[in-house]
Amino acid sequence: MTLPAPVAPMLATAGQPPTAPGWAFEWKWDGVRAVVAVDAGGVVAQSRNLRDITSSYPELRVLPDLVVRPLLLDGELVTLDDQGRPDFGWLQSRMHAARPRPELPKSHPVAFLTGARTGSFTAWGGLNGASQQVQALRWTVT
Template structure:
C-alpha cells in the first residue's frame, strides 16, 4: 500500500482558517458558506462509524442519527463538515448543545425531537485512498460525486460553494445569520488538506447594535470590558453580550460617565460566565444602567444573547436605555 492508501484513525486535527477582514479576490479561490454549528469529522464506516469534534472529542454518543447515516452510506469515507440542528428554517445552536450532552435513550429521544444535519464540505478519505494530498478542486469533485451517486438526503447536506466572490459576499449579509450562515471560508482550489494547519481564510458577517451598560470588569472609572444588557417585556435588565477588552479611548470616555450601582441593581449577586459554555465566573462590578453603547458583533446569536465577545465601538449619548430594542426583539435592519 502507498502513502495515500491507509485507513485514517481518529482523532485527527482538522485543517483550520485564520480570520481576515476583507474577502480575498484572486483567481483560483473557492468560497464556502460558514455555518454556525459544531465543526466535526465524520468517519463513515459500516463497522465503526465515528463522530469527532474539532478538538478530538468523541461526539458519537450524542448523535445516533448521524452515526446511522454514516454506517449506512455504503462505502467508507472520512468527511470534514459542520454539525447543525435546523428547526423552523434556522440553525438552533441551543438544541445542538443539548444533544451533545445526552447519551443512550435520552440521545435517541433528542434525535427524534431535534434531528441533526451533517453539512459536508471536505473529503479526507474515500475507500482505501487518503485524499488529503489531492487539491481542493479534486476533493470537492469527489465529494459531489458521493452525494450524486448515493442520492444523499437529510441528515446529509452538501455545503454551498462558489468560485464567484460577488456571490459569496452575500453570505456576509447579516440576514443570512438569521438562518445560521455566519460568513464564508475561502480555500485555494489547488490546496491540499493539511491537518492542523491554519491554511484557509474566514470572514464572519458582522452588524452593529446597541445595548445598555449594566456592569463592567476592572475599575468602574477605567473598565476593561463591558457587560451589556437589554430590558425584557417585564422591565428586567437581561444580559445580552460581553465585550472584548475596550480600547483605551473608549475606556477613558465611558469611565467618566459610569456610576457604581447600589444593592438594588438587578445584577447584584448575579453570576455571569466568562464565555459561552465555560464555567469560569466573571468578577464584575454593577453600574447604574443609564448609558448606551454601540457595538459590533458577529451573527452567532442565540436565546437573546450574542455568544461571542462583541466589540464596543462608541457611546450613544443621544440614546436613552428605553430606546434600545427589547430583549429578544430583532434589531432594526
C-alpha cells in the same frame, strides 16, 4: 472501529478575504465541527479537539449503511429549523448530552454536512465511496 491517526478538522481563520481568482469561502453553519470515520463496521465522530462525540449524535448510526468503503469526513454537525436554517440554540441542547434521551434526537435532530466533491455543502454529502485521500485533492468550485 478505530480512527486512523487523529486528524484535526480544517478550521476557518480570521483575516481579509483574498481577492485573487481561485479562492472560495465556506458558509458559517453555526454547528459543531467534526471528523467522522465510517465503514461497514460502524462510525466514530471526533470533535475539533479530537474528543469522541459519537454517543452524542445517534443519528450518525445510519452512515455505515450508506458507504461501500471506509471514509474519513471533515464536516459540521448542525440542527436546522423548519426552514432549513442552522439553529445554534437547538444544537446547544445536544452538544453536552453524552447519551441523549430518545426524544431529544427526534425533537432536535442533527444533520452532518460535509464538503462534496463540487465544493458545495450537502447533508450527508461526500458519502460516495471515494477512495482517494481528500487532503491531497485540490478543492475547486464548479
